[in-house]
Amino acid sequence: MREMAKINTGLLVCVSIVFLPVVFGICLCFGTIFINPIDLLNGSSGMGVIVELRSQRLLAGFIVGGTLAVSGTAYQAVLRNPLAEPFILGISGGAGLGAAISIALGLTTISFLFLPFVSFISAILILSMVLLMARGVGSEYSNNIMLSGVVAGTLCSSMLMFIISVLDNHKLNSVTWWMLGNLEQGNLALLVSAGTAAVAGTAVLFFYGREVNTLTLGDEVAFYLGINSKMLLLLVLGIASLLTAAAVSISGIIGFVGLVVPHILRRMFGADHRRLFPLSLLYGGMFLMVCDTFARTVMSPREIPVGVITSLIGGPFFIWLLNRRVARIGSGEDRV
Amino acid sequence: MISVDNIVCRYPGSAREVVSGISFRVDGGEFVSLIGPNGAGKTTVFRILGGYLSPSSGSVKIKDRNIFEMHGKQRSALLGVVPQNIFTPLPYTVRQIVEMGRVSRLPRFGVQSRQDRRAVSDAMMEMNVEQYSGTLFSNLSGGEKQRVMLAMALAQEPEILLLDEPTAHLDIGHVSKLMEILCRLNGKRKLTIILITHDINLSARYSSRMILMKDGRIMKDGSTESVLDPELIGAIYGCNVRKCRIDGGGEYVAIL
Secondary structure (H helix, E strand, O other), X not given: OHHHHHOOHHHHHHHHHHHHHHHHHHHHHXXXXXXXXXXXXXXXXXXXXXXXXXXXXXXHHHHHHHHHHHHHHHHHHHOOOOOOOOOOOOHHHHHHHHHHHHHHOOHHHHOOOHHHHHHHHHHHHHHHHHHHHOOOOHHHHHHHHHHXXXXXXXXXXXXXXXXXXXOOHHHHHHHHHHHOOOOOOOOHXXXXXXXXXXXXXXXXXHHOHHHHHHHOOOHHHHHHOOOOHHHHHHHHHHHHHHHHHHHHHHHOOOOOHHHHHHHHHHHHHOOOHHHHHHHHHHHHHHHHHHHHHHHHHOOOOOOOOXXXXXXXXXXXXXXXXXXXXXXXXXXXXXXX | OEEEEEEEEEOOOOOOEEEEEEEEEEOOOOEEEEEOOOOOOHHHHHHHHOOOOOOOEEEEEEOOEEHHHOOHHHHHHHEEEEOOOOOOOOOOEHHHHHHHHHHHHOOOOOOOOHHHHHHHHHHHHHOOOHHHOOOEHXXXXXXXXXXXXXXXXXXXXXOXXXXXXXXXXXXXXXXXXXXXXXXXXXXXXXXXXXXXEOOHHHHHHHOOEEEEEEOOEEEEEEEHHHHOOHHHHHHHHOOOEEEEEOOOOOEEEEEO
16 A cells, blocks of 8 residues: 555546546446446447436536545645544535525525525534634644534534424425435536536645645644645635535535545555545545445435445444544554 | 844733743854743743744844744745644655655645755754654654654754754653754754753753743843852742752752
8 A cells, every 4th residue: 555655646646537437437337227338338228318317417426526525635634633524524514504595595596506605605604613612732622623513513403404394395395305415416507516616626725735734733833834824724624615515515415425535545645635635536526426326226226315325334434433543542643 | 143022922812921021132053942930931932933923012033034024935944943742643654744844945836856855865864764764654753753853844954943842751862862963953054943941951951051931031041050040940940959060061950
């Protein structure tokens, strides 16, 4: 694994980009109806509509998975907590609450952009609340952030329940359908907007990758190394929250992608964020495409919400990481 | 080289002055220790000297330039800073950590230049950590980590080194090795060193000048002999001490 950390970043990203159409093609074949890959390549499958629907769904999966993985990578770096990710920090819940509010108020009928916009504002508010609630220094602060995130997530969930309880039948149907967390996104314009945000956000984070590396030593150390650490911290948190909001706008709340993918990538390719951000976008996207394919195939013709699959993988993974972290802190590692 | 002029510092929402009207000057090539009991305001002064914390009033100048108006790149080229208790939760290798010392000098999209690679290698060699190059930082011992952090500061190729309690939690063997390295850097490289410590005897043994602080004020600033006054030290620390001489030169204080 350590040898893979020495591979040139550009080469690594290029090879990963080559994987993308392969994974996309494989996922395209599976579903309630199996499409023969050879027919698919020849264009003679006779299932144009299914291919089109699946392609759009896979595109949604790629964008959502990629953005969630990139935002998880960013949160873990700047909050200096390997357990941080949008779902656990309550940011996804915040964005979800914003999305539910915009549906409930009928804002989405005015413009589809209200959904991601209100989600983003709500995500930023929840992030600010989490950061204000967490106090302390070092690992104490890091742990407090997680606890604050759980509190914020629960609060968002309660408010969401309240909104549901007062909605009329038509809006209740819209919110519930969206809350289930699925990738059947019919709004292409929303997909394109979220995809643009994903690529642009990842590019900016990549641009600041070296500086983000120093932030993992703490904002004070980064400052002494010549970085405008407070501005960078705000920028990274802002972009991570924007990406989370973009993902939630498409699919509802899908947990643990931002936890699992960055950890696996760091173990394989090291912790340099100039490579982690683009790789997170690519592999996070592929991860969710595969999870979604599994979700719509395993109990075919029934479909499992993709969030169930990611939680089944992510939950045990979180416990494993937590135990590992407790063992490391207990043994005095990660301390000078 | 560094001039600190009448700095006063209060934390937001508090009227209490953590630092009250401190002024001193450090010339190029000096090895100065800032000492004092717990709560004396040493770490606050450290953060102000590093430019991280702005004082309520007063100024800090390095080479006649206000540190708070300097660009980060200029500041990091002059001043290498090693604060207390540095850790990273992510798996960086020792070389990656030392390379972070060059971060403000690297082009946005370019790779490291030959000079950058040389500065990193020289710093690692100076601190004797090149054998850990590919080892994860989190797998090192406390003393090794401290040397890596010093290497990171040295990779900046600074003219001044500012260190906050670099020997805290180290055993006497590691303390001795670290202090010998600092002396060598001060003597050979003519690096100006400002060491924040609560260990009076350590600073008396290695530095040429001591600044004694209590309650945010400077109580004495002078040579180690003049600061190691048993009456003064006893009054500052609230205990009875006696000055002892070491065979072959040097002095230390012992608690009675």
